[in-house]
Amino acid sequence: MGAALRNPKFWIFGICLLPLARLVFLGGSDGLGANPIEFITRSTGIWTLVGLLLTLSVTPLRRLSGRADLIRYRRMLGLFTFFYAGLHFVTYIWLDQFFDPAAIARDIVKRPFITVGFTAFVLLIPLAMTSTHAMMRRLGRRWQLLHRLVYLIALLGVIHYLWLVKKDLTEPLIYGTVLIVLLAMRLPWCVTLLQTARNRFAPARFPIGKALARGAGRRN
Amino acid sequence: MLLRQTADILPSEITPPEIYRERRRFMQGLGVLAAGAALGAAPDAGAGVKLAGVRAGAYTLDEDKTPYKDVTTYNNFYEFGTGKGDPAKNAGSLKTRPWTVAIEGEVGNPGMYDIDTLLKLAPLEERVYRMRCVEGWSMVIPWVGFPLSELIRRAAPTGNAKYVEFVTLNDPKQMPGQRSRVLDWPYVEGLRLDEAMHPLTLLAVGLYGEVLPNQNGAPIRLVVPWKYGFKSAKSIVKIRFVEKPPLTAWMHAAPREYGFYSNVNPEVDHPRWSQAKERRIGEFRKRDTLMFNGYGAQVAQLYRGMDLKKFF
Numbered sequence: 325m326g327a328a329l330r331n332p333k334f335w336i337f338g339i340c341l342l343p344l345a346r347l348v349f350l351g352g353s354d355g356l357g358a359n360p361i362e363f364i365t366r367s368t369g370i371w372t373l374v375g376l377l378l379t380l381s382v383t384p385l386r387r388l389s390g391r392a393d394l395i396r397y398r399r400m401l402g403l404f405t406f407f408y409a410g411l412h413f414v415t416y417i418w419l420d421q422f423f424d425p426a427a428i429a430r431d432i433v434k435r436p437f438i439t440v441g442f443t444a445f446v447l448l449i450p451l452a453m454t455s456t457h458a459m460m461r462r463l464g465r466r467w468q469l470l471h472r473l474v475y476l477i478a479l480l481g482v483i484h485y486l487w488l489v490k491k492d493l494t495e496p497l498i499y500g501t502v503l504i505v506l507l508a509m510r511l512p513w514c515v516t517l518l519q520t521a522r523n524r525f526a527p528a529r530f531p532i533g534k535a536l537a538r539g540a541g542r543r544n
Numbered sequence: 545m546l547l548r549q550t551a552d553i554l555p556s557e558i559t560p561p562e563i564y565r566e567r568r569r570f571m572q573g574l575g576v577l578a579a580g581a582a583l584g585a586a587p588d589a590g591a592g593v594k595l596a597g598v599r600a601g602a603y604t605l606d607e608d609k610t611p612y613k614d615v616t617t618y619n620n621f622y623e624f625g626t627g628k629g630d631p632a633k634n635a636g637s638l639k640t641r642p643w644t645v646a647i648e649g650e651v652g653n654p655g656m657y658d659i660d661t662l663l664k665l666a667p668l669e670e671r672v673y674r675m676r677c678v679e680g681w682s683m684v685i686p687w688v689g690f691p692l693s694e695l696i697r698r699a700a701p702t703g704n705a706k707y708v709e710f711v712t713l714n715d716p717k718q719m720p721g722q723r724s725r726v727l728d729w730p731y732v733e734g735l736r737l738d739e740a741m742h743p744l745t746l747l748a749v750g751l752y753g754e755v756l757p758n759q760n761g762a763p764i765r766l767v768v769p770w771k772y773g774f775k776s777a778k779s780i781v782k783i784r785f786v787e788k789p790p791l792t793a794w795m796h797a798a799p800r801e802y803g804f805y806s807n808v809n810p811e812v813d814h815p816r817w818s819q820a821k822e823r824r825i826g827e828f829r830k831r832d833t834l835m836f837n838g839y840g841a842q843v844a845q846l847y848r849g850m851d852l853k854k855f856f
Contacts, residue, residue: 357629358610358618358825359681422829435817487816490679491797492626492726 336397340404343371344411361419368412369441373485373499375405376478377506384509387518399455402474406452413445437487444480447473478503590640591757595750598688601669603744609672610683614825616757620677621778622727623712623719624759630721631759638718638779640763649709649785652700659763663749665698666690670753671746673769676808676837682822687767688750693741695783701737705785708740709733710766710777727793733777734790734804735768736846744769744842770839772806803856807847808837812856 328334347367350356356363382398385391421428431438451471453459460467482503485496508514621631624638643659657665668688676682696708714730716722722729739745746767749756756762761778768775774794784790794802801815810820810833821830836843847855 358614359628359823361823361828362681419828420830431818434813437816491622492724494626494724 333397333400336400340375340400343367343408361415365412365415365420368408368415369485372405372408372412373478373481375401375408376474376481377499377502379405380474380478380503380506384506384518387509387515388522390522403452403455406448409445409448437484440480440487441484444477444484447477447480451477475507478507590755591762593755594753595668595688595755598668598670598750598753601671604670604672605674605684607674607684608826609686610825612752615683615685615751616759618825619760620679620773621721621759621761623721623729623731623779625721626724626726632757634720635758635762637720638713638758638762640758640779643763643781645764645780646782647695647699647785648782650702650705650787651785652702653698657695662695662747662764666694668749671767673744673746673767674837675767675769675773676822676833678772678774678802678806678814678819680817680819680822682824682833684824686752687746687748688753688756689746689748689767691743692745692747692766693743695747696737696741699783699785701785704787706737707786707789708735708737709782709784709786709790710735710780711782711784712777713779713781728796729793730781731777731793732790732796733766733775733792735775736789737785738846739768739843742843742846744839770808770836770843772808774802775806805847805852805855807843807852807856808833809835809852809856811835812853 347356347364350363351360379398379401382394382401386394417423417428421431432442433439451473454463454467454470463470482496482500485499486493489496509518617632618628619631620626620628621635624631624634641659644656645659645662646656647654668690670686670688672684672686674682675685710733712731713719714722716729735745746769748761748765748767749763751757751760756765758779761776761780764780765778766776766780789804792802792804794806795804808819813819819833822833823830834840
């Protein structure tokens, strides 16, 4: 038990369950407001976007901090993203449309934001299915190619949000801006910039950072 | 047609008084919380006060009324923020006294009406109307007010008056949502003169037999039950009679998505979503949206011969 408590994965798992726990608590205490289905749909959608952005921030954070071990938590974040996307999708299919296939099909064609959101969800499925170590080994280099789909999925997620709001674009634009920053941090010149920043501000704190800093120093 | 004549329903019969009082206590508690949150902005004293002399109106519905709590905590009023809970949270800063409504434009009797004069202009009656939001949800609300036509008759429109423009208060100090440029303030809405004169068109000053809460458009608002909710301008300070159709706030913001008429119509979709169904607040499954929100028998003749896809 003590060992489990010392494992950051245990805490991350717990924290990732909090948005769901909150919904269950609010649902039990009549706290979901006048339109509970809208509340649940919105909440699960927002946490899917947050999950996507957190997953995408692992790599830039790793580069910034030099802590390669952060990669160990990325899979869990990705799977929780898929979990909340699944809840979001089930809320729509069940509570919003009541499993009416004709209405759902009409909706997917008729409402562009549904089309985009549905596409993003479908694209998440192969990523979740190939998240195991065994699949990583089996797919080899193709695994990374496949998982680059997450960039497209995140873009579709933000577009899904942008297109559904009536007028106030503030929130979707905040998510869009964070996504653009996270994607930009993957551009080659940005990667170099991050490395320079790390060398400048935290050269001594992490051994890996120090090693890389020495390497960079020689290049100059 | 679901409308029926009833002469004997009193506002107090809609909700048992003990539930009323419980609600009042709840709302007072909420008010204290809101005041705390808004750092001293006290909730308006008028909201929740019972309106005297309200008679049963000619229009009622055989449908369950949306609970007072839902009507007053879930709505759109962008002057107080774009979230559905924002109006209830932020409308405490609105001062509804003193308040005047200017009557301007193509009328024989222009002038300023004090709100307390307006409240005595015509007998107050209760009307239970469906309210359909353009976003796809709906409510059933017992309003208190009088027909707009009572005011228009007194204003005596000239032959040039073809349209009526309604202007909401523009004061970012009282309406914090106006600090954001989400819409071009002030909020402007408009009706054709014959729509404005229609007996269903109501100037509302109350809700559930009580003074209208700030978040629902106090002290005086429009209610046009066969049109999407945003047509019913809230917290009105000016009514202008004009020759040309006014450029409404939503037409200005998104002309492709919001037209001048904005009649509830399940056959004409919003460009980004369907209008065929709606979620009645408090119900689990969606219900079919009715043509003209179920008021076709009364208003369809206003639009005879018009292509409603073109005049959306």
